[in-house]
Amino acid sequence: MIKEVKMYTVICDNCGVDIGKDDEYSCWGEHWQAIDNAMNAGWHEQDGKHYCTDCFSFDDDDNLILRKIKT
Numbered sequence: 228m229i230k231e232v233k234m235y236t237v238i239c240d241n242c243g244v245d246i247g248k249d250d251e252y253s254c255w256g257e258h259w260q261a262i263d264n265a266m267n268a269g270w271h272e273q274d275g276k277h278y279c280t281d282c283f284s285f286d287d288d289d290n291l292i293l294r295k296i297k298t
């Protein structure tokens with residue numbers, strides 16, 4: 228039989244990229260696994276949002292700087 232299951236992935240809150248896009252896995256069975264994977268991949272979590280490696284940097288005062296997205 229076929230059963231639908233709920234899976235999780237992490238999307239960059241800045242640019243909208245899906246971390247699973249170029250990964251071996253595209254989603255995870257538990258949300259913490261998806262977040263764990265994102266952290267291991269160098270993503271940044273702040274205030275409940277997640278940012279991909281292309282989107283964030285820190286200035287000299289350790290303030291989070293987000294890449295400006297062209298609209």
Ligand SMILES: [Zn+2]
Nearest residue numbers: 239242279282
């Ligand atoms: Zn991003």
